[in-house]
Amino acid sequence: MSSHDPDPRPLLxxxxxxxxxxxxxxxxxxxxxxxxxxxxxxxxxxxGIATLAYPIQRAVSAPVQAWNALRESFATKTRVEAxxxxxxxxxxxxxxxxxxxxSLEKExxxxxxxxxxxxxxxxxxxxxxxxxxDLDPFRQRVLxxxxxxxxxxxxxxxxxxxxxxxxxxxxxPLSAEIILITDPEHAIPVQVNRTGARSIALGTxxxxxxxxxxxxxxxxxxxxxxxxxxxxxxxxxxxxxVAKVTAVVRDPGQPLLAVEAAPLAGLDRDPEVLLVWFDNAxxxxxxxxxxxxxxxxxxxxxxQATAPPGxxx
Numbered sequence: 001m002s003s004h005d006p007d008p009r010p011l012l013x014x015x016x017x018x019x020x021x022x023x024x025x026x027x028x029x030x031x032x033x034x035x036x037x038x039x040x041x042x043x044x045x046x047x048g049i050a051t052l053a054y055p056i057q058r059a060v061s062a063p064v065q066a067w068n069a070l071r072e073s074f075a076t077k078t079r080v081e082a083x084x085x086x087x088x089x090x091x092x093x094x095x096x097x098x099x100x101x102x103s104l105e106k107e108x109x110x111x112x113x114x115x116x117x118x119x120x121x122x123x124x125x126x127x128x129x130x131x132x133x134d135l136d137p138f139r140q141r142v143l144x145x146x147x148x149x150x151x152x153x154x155x156x157x158x159x160x161x162x163x164x165x166x167x168x169x170x171x172x173p174l175s176a177e178i179i180l181i182t183d184p185e186h187a188i189p190v191q192v193n194r195t196g197a198r199s200i201a202l203g204t205x206x207x208x209x210x211x212x213x214x215x216x217x218x219x220x221x222x223x224x225x226x227x228x229x230x231x232x233x234x235x236x237x238x239x240x241x242v243a244k245v246t247a248v249v250r251d252p253g254q255p256l257l258a259v260e261a262a263p264l265a266g267l268d269r270d271p272e273v274l275l276v277w278f279d280n281a282x283x284x285x286x287x288x289x290x291x292x293x294x295x296x297x298x299x300x301x302x303x304q305a306t307a308p309p310g311x312x313x
Contacts, residue, residue: 124277126150131175135268137205140183146275147174155235158273163241163264164188164229165273180267181242182207189232190242195220198230201242201261207268210243212259219257221248227261237278
């Protein structure tokens, strides 16, 4: 290298002694710190550097912030979806409970109506839930969840809130079978409430139809007449609603009327029935005034037979 060529190295880094350079740099740093501490001459420079460095800092931290925001977004979406699922589940549970409460309220109304419909002739009653329904044309029967352990007996009457339902045909320890009044094998003595005309209502195999085939042509019965139990037969006491007349056919060529009636009991709707124990004791009405006993005429004594002449006494 020629002696006339300038040294390309910086002035502070040049020179033979590194210790001298360190001392110079340390003294400059100390002077800058003292000047900044006392007079704050470097505040503007520092603010400028910070301003110039801010975009770089934002650019460096942007990917991290974007990743955190994306992760938080997914976490929030997952949390919201989980909360929505939980809220929907809670809403369904509450709706089911509300439906159950409504069902219980309706059931209580039905039970109150059934109990209020029972007249004073009922000594005791028992609510029985229907377990099975058999409503084919040849067999109109239901199975209830009360049996002989609850005191149920064969031939016991069953009613609902609107009228006579049927009677027990078979009773087991825990369940009983009830034949409906519409069963083809069932017959119930009834009378027209308006006129008192008596007849027998037969089941037809249809849940909404009874037949009264034994009324003479001159019977006073019209559509809309209420049929009540007559009390004959010993199963049902008198006066309980049974059906309403829906059709009366008068054929002059026939000796009897063709009368049809619709049962009042909810044979195909009731979820429970009322098994009842009736007071079947017959009380004779007291006479308004005691009738005077008729005076009996004395009975004449029989005349002695006269022996014919010549007969030995």
